[in-house]
Amino acid sequence: MERDLTQGSSWKKLLIFSIPLFIGNLFQQFYNIVDSIVVGNFIGEEALAAVGTSGILMNMISSAGLGLATGASIIIAQFYGAKNYQSTNKAIYTSILTFVGIGLIATIVGWLIMNPMLELLNTPDNIISYITSYLFIIFLGIVFVLLFQTLSMISVALGDSKAPMYMLFIASIINIVLDLVFTLVFHMGVSGVALATIIGQGFAAIACYIRIRKFMDYKALDEEKYKFDNHVFKKIITLGTPAVIQNLISSSGLLAIQGLLNGFGSTTVAAYTAANKIDGIAMTPMVSLGTAISTFTAQNIGANKSERIKDGFRFVNIFALGICIITGIIIYLFGANLLGLFIDGTISSELIDIGVEYLRIAVFSYVIMAFMFTSTGVLRGAGDVKSVFICSCLDLGGRTLFAYAMVNHMGRFALWLAYPFGWIVACLLSYTIYFSGKWNNKKIIES
Numbered sequence: 123m124e125r126d127l128t129q130g131s132s133w134k135k136l137l138i139f140s141i142p143l144f145i146g147n148l149f150q151q152f153y154n155i156v157d158s159i160v161v162g163n164f165i166g167e168e169a170l171a172a173v174g175t176s177g178i179l180m181n182m183i184s185s186a187g188l189g190l191a192t193g194a195s196i197i198i199a200q201f202y203g204a205k206n207y208q209s210t211n212k213a214i215y216t217s218i219l220t221f222v223g224i225g226l227i228a229t230i231v232g233w234l235i236m237n238p239m240l241e242l243l244n245t246p247d248n249i250i251s252y253i254t255s256y257l258f259i260i261f262l263g264i265v266f267v268l269l270f271q272t273l274s275m276i277s278v279a280l281g282d283s284k285a286p287m288y289m290l291f292i293a294s295i296i297n298i299v300l301d302l303v304f305t306l307v308f309h310m311g312v313s314g315v316a317l318a319t320i321i322g323q324g325f326a327a328i329a330c331y332i333r334i335r336k337f338m339d340y341k342a343l344d345e346e347k348y349k350f351d352n353h354v355f356k357k358i359i360t361l362g363t364p365a366v367i368q369n370l371i372s373s374s375g376l377l378a379i380q381g382l383l384n385g386f387g388s389t390t391v392a393a394y395t396a397a398n399k400i401d402g403i404a405m406t407p408m409v410s411l412g413t414a415i416s417t418f419t420a421q422n423i424g425a426n427k428s429e430r431i432k433d434g435f436r437f438v439n440i441f442a443l444g445i446c447i448i449t450g451i452i453i454y455l456f457g458a459n460l461l462g463l464f465i466d467g468t469i470s471s472e473l474i475d476i477g478v479e480y481l482r483i484a485v486f487s488y489v490i491m492a493f494m495f496t497s498t499g500v501l502r503g504a505g506d507v508k509s510v511f512i513c514s515c516l517d518l519g520g521r522t523l524f525a526y527a528m529v530n531h532m533g534r535f536a537l538w539l540a541y542p543f544g545w546i547v548a549c550l551l552s553y554t555i556y557f558s559g560k561w562n563n564k565k566i567i568e569s
Contacts, residue, residue, distance in 0.1 A: 127418045128203055128425040133437040135291070138416035139283050140438075143564035146287035147406045149294045151399070154349075155296070158399050159463060160301045162313055169312050171391040172252030179239055180232075180260050181252075187224040191217070191272040193362025195356065195419050196505055199204045199279035201516055203424030211338050212351040214276055219350055220358060221272045225265025232261030244381050246388050255313040257278035263320030270327035276334060278417050289330045292321035298348075364511040379525050379537060380381035386534055393461075400460050401484055404453055404492065411438045414494030419503025428562050435500055435556070457481040480517075480538045487542030494545050497552035504561040509552070516546035 127135050150222045161169045201210040221260040236257050240250055260267075270293075274286040297318050304314025383391055415431075415438045422430045453460070461477045494517070521544030528536035555561065 127421045128427055130416075132430050132433040134380075136414055136418055136434050137416070137441075139281070141284040142287040143278065143350055143410040143413055144407050146174050146283070147410050148403065149287065149290035149376055151402045151406055152294055154386075156298050156301055158396060160305055161294075161312060165304050165311055168249050168250045168392075169386055170395055171246070171388045172249040172312060173256060173315070176253050176256045176260070178445060179236065179257060180264070182272075186267040187221055187228065189267060189364075190358055191221060191275050191493030192364035192365040193280040193360075193507070194272070194358045194504065194509075195275040195417075196361060196503060198276055199420030200320050200424035201503070202280055205294065206424075207338070207356070210280075213354045214334065214338060216354045217272060217276060217358065218269070219307040220355065220539050221268055222265060225268040225512075228264050228268065229261050232257065232264060236261070239490045241481055242381070244384050246384060246391070249388055249391075252312050253416045256316045258422070259313050259320060261315035263324065266324035269332060270323045273334060274328040275332060278413060279338070279420065280334070281417070283414070285333050285492030287332055288352070289326040289333075292329065293326035305510050310377055315471055318516055346419045349496065359413035361505065361507055367511065378522050382433070382525055382529055383534075383537055389473055390476055390534060393473045396458075396461050396473075397477035397480045400453060400457070400481060403451045404485070404488060407449070408442055408492040408495045408552065411442050411492070412499035414438065416499035416503035419500050420505075423504050427430070429511070431500060431504075435496065438496045438499075439493060442496060443489060446492055450494065453481050453485050475547040476534070479535075481539040483535075484541070488547060490542060490545045490549050494549040494552060497556050499547065500556055501552065501561050506555070506561045509555045509561070511553075513548040513552045517544040517552055520544040 127139060129135075157171060158173060163520060177565045198210055198213045198217070201213055202206075203375075236254060240253060245253065269389065270289070274289070277283075279286040290519050300318035300321055301315055304318055310317070341417040381392060415434055418434050420432050422428065422434075457478045459476055461474050494513070498510050498513055501507075501513075521540045524543045525536050528539070532539070
């Protein structure tokens with residue numbers, strides 16, 4: 123299970139480490155895609171639009187927990203890179219207890235804000251009942267979603283990129299089977315799709331915890347390793363709070379743009395939902411490389427080997443550039459065929475046309491997005507979460523301002539162009555900070 127990223131060839135370590143991350147993230151996208159395929163083909167266009175809108179709302183609730191999980195994973199990776207296994211164990215146990223509590227709170231908060239947020243988003247009346255049915259189940263089991271995502275981040279922080287891949291594969295199989303059973307056999311509609319997601323995530327969370335526990339048991343044998351540590355908890359809060367605020371602001375921005383999108387009707391929302399699934403697959407390699415360089419940075423910062431980070435950063439950027447070119451060509455040429463996977467053949471061609479329109483704009487911005495992920499990944503791994511926070515705010519602010527300023531002049535094209543606009547602004551700042559070298563002094567643990 124162990125993969126020490128502080129030894130050996132930087133590019134080989136990153137390549138081997140990032141491949142399972144990519145496959146795991148691909149399973150995560152596949153996991154989400156199955157929901158859209160089942161909903162789009164067996165329930166209908168309105169239900170597909172509802173699932174897309176629900177994802178934005180669910181992300182807003184989970185973002186607070188994931189922000190803290192980011193802080194926890196950086197701490198764990200730096201402790202692990204420094205070979206301080208006793209502190210690593212305490213950080214893991216403290217993190218798990220923290221996120222169980224957050225998940226339980228998120229259930230209540232989700233139920234409370236669900237209906238007011240749907241009104242605020244100008245949600246089309248014909249999809250509201252679908253959304254509320256879906257979100258009620260999701261929020262009921264969101265603790266499992268948060269816990270699995272947190273445990274996956276902990277595994278990666280320990281240098282184990284294979285565990286999330288294995289667990290997501292199992293969760294995907296469970297999800298596919300239950301999606302079909304709940305939808306086609308029990309006719310549960312979108313509620314069945316949501317229930318399948320929760321069950322799959324719950325199983326994966328339990329399996330991931332068992333794997334982490336088994337691995338770390340022999341690393342620190344003292345009696346204190348399974349106690350809640352207030353000092354570590356304060357570090358998690360201090361480091362994670364900017365990420366929490368960042369994620370909440372980002373989610374609010376997505377909601378603002380979703381509100382504009384909803385104004386174009388359920389057909390446009392459904393087209394965007396389907397296209398966004400393809401977009402998600404295209405982004406998967408870049409997200410994986412960003413996660414890989416973040417963990418690589420954190421472990422090497424902990425081991426006081428910052429020169430390895432610069433070598434790794436050069437490699438992930440070159441690798442990302444090649445992937446973006448290949449991915450962009452495939453999506454540009456075969457976007458309509460890919461969209462057909464998510465949409466029943468009886469639905470009008472307008473939906474396909476709108477989805478292709480979005481994808482053909484998106485593919486030209488993948489390189490900028492990749493460079494933004496890798497540069498902010500280094501800053502995050504070093505513990506410079508404030509800089510990452512500022513970059514994210516610029517991304518969101520630029521995206522939202524562009525969308526609202528241009529929507530009356532460009533229609534839905536303004537929404538498609540808003541994303542690359544935000545990425546460009548954030549990427550310029552993150553690269554400036556990286557080349558300044560100030561991130562190299564952000565180590566957050568004691569040697």
